[in-house]
Amino acid sequence: MTFYEKKLKKLSEVLYKNQGQIDSVIAVRNYIESNYETDLSLKMLSEIQYISKYHLIRLFKKYYGLTPRQYLIDKRIQKSKEHLVNGMTVTETCYAVGFASLGSFSVLFKTKVGKTPIQFQKEQLSRSKLVSDS
Incomplete structure (x- = not known):
């Protein structure tokens, strides 16, 4: 592995260390986009990605600036x-x-x-x- 490849690998580990969280939030947002007309609850949205309701609210707000409820509205x-x-x-x-x-x-x-x-x-x-x- 060259010097630059090592640096790129280290940089990507720092930048994308929360990729699982990002993927979870994107999946919830996509679910809201596709099912906005149905009765969506925070409990159901959190169960989609197997994360707690409160953690979902924090992550969603962190990445989108809104809670899932605000985004749905x-x-x-x-x-x-x-x-x-x-x-x-x-x-x-x-x-x-x-x-x-x-x-x-x-x-x-x-x-x-x-x-x-x-x-x-x-x-x-x-x-x-x-x-x-x-």
Whole structure:
């Protein structure tokens, strides 16, 4: 092994010593991405990678800056915006993205977006009509 190969090996051991943790967090994030519309619990997400709930929260926050719950909510809000722009009703959107209650969906949507879902949808529809009329 050459001098440079030894240095590269040592450097990669330092940089990627937490690869197992990184892989676990990525797997949980990918699971959330694929199953955001289902009823996801922290217990279930931690069992996917066989790590404790509390350790998962710490790791997820360390690598993504959000807890798994916050990430899930952001993903659902992002998808709900797409559904609303495509003409789905607020109620249909609420349940399609995995929220259990229309009230909690509306409150979270307004908190994250700054508008109620219906206000957002009306604004987007009026924008699209302006663009199509031009």
